[in-house]
Amino acid sequence: MTLEDRVALVTGGSHGIGKAVVARFLAEGARVAFCGRRESDLETAAAEFTRPGSEVLALAADVSRHADVARLVGAVLDRFGRIDVLVNNAGVYGPIGPAWENDSAEWQRTIEINLLGTFRVCHEVVPAMIRAKCGKIVNMSGGGAATPFPRFTAYAVSKAAVVRFTETLALELAPHNIQVNAVAPGFVATRLHQETLAAGERAGADYFKKTQEQVAQGAVDPAIPAALVAYLAADTGDRITGKFISAVWDRWAEFGEHLDEMTKTDVYTLRRIVPADRGMGWK
Incomplete structure (x- = not known):
């Protein structure tokens, strides 16, 4: 790889x-x-790299602003x-606490x-990828995308939507040799989790x-x-698209042995579960 x-x-x-x-x-x-929003973080990271x-x-950009994104991509292409x-990868937790107590502006900001x-x-x-007739896109998903995430509603909704966007975009871009996948990173200790600790009881006692x-x-x-992101971005990810993959729980390093099954089925995707899927005889 x-x-x-x-x-x-x-x-x-x-x-x-x-x-x-x-x-x-x-x-x-x-x-x-x-890119990132904080100049100090950008300078520190750029110096390290x-x-x-x-x-x-290293470029300053806020992905919630279309003008910033246009400038960012233009600068990279130049x-x-x-x-x-x-x-x-850019993302935020957004408001923490019961949904009906969330500030609507913070909720919208998260989306x-x-x-x-x-x-x-x-x-x-x-x-630009279509012009090049190839490309790899990896969208970072997270907690709440596959299961409910109480008290982090805006985050969960946004990340579930990212997965469906990934699946749909993958179908649209398949004719152009562009692969699109989503990654669930697992519980990585980041600034987001410091927000959970700061929120205290509003985050829910268990979480x-x-x-x-x-x-x-x-x-x-x-x-x-x-x-995992590097695996999907390299040639090893050429036949993998439209999938939602866990960095921690899925044996992605062995995907090469199962590509035929992966490409022909809906494994590693979000789907509705019906009674028959659980061995029940009613509809």
Whole structure:
């Protein structure tokens, strides 16, 4: 597996999982552009990544603003001439607590960043990939996409929508040799979980306790989801598209042995469960 000479754009790449993805891509030989909202984080990350032989471009951008996204993608294309890999990682938890107590503006802001931000960057990047007749897109999903996530409603809704967007976009782009997948990174200790700890009881007693325990134990190494993203971005991901894959629970390193089954079935997708799926005889 290699990303030698590929050009990648990673949103939310200045810290956490995104930063681990940038590091992995650079280690695999890619030329990488990444963005973030905080200038200080961008400067720190850029300094860490800048080394002989590496090509890296750090840009300030807020994916909730279309003008920022247009400038971001334009700058990357001006610098590198193409974008082979797009990783939509930028995201926020949004309001924490019972849905009826959430601030509607914060709820909307969460959708703007997590869902519409993903759409906006794809909207700007996909035409260039279509012209190149190839490309890889990896959208970061998360908790609540596959199961309910009480007290994190805006986050859960946005991430579930990202998965359905991924599946649908994958079908639209299949004729253009562009693969689109979503990744569930697992419980990585990031700033989002610090927000859970700060929220206290509003996060729910069970999830608050789980977060405390996971953070104390070190949680999931961000290098693990970064490795899956690299797997999907490289040639190893050429036949994988429209899938929702867990970095922690799925044996993705063995996917090469099961590609025929994966491509012909709806495994690793979101689907409605009916009685027959559970061995029941009623409808």
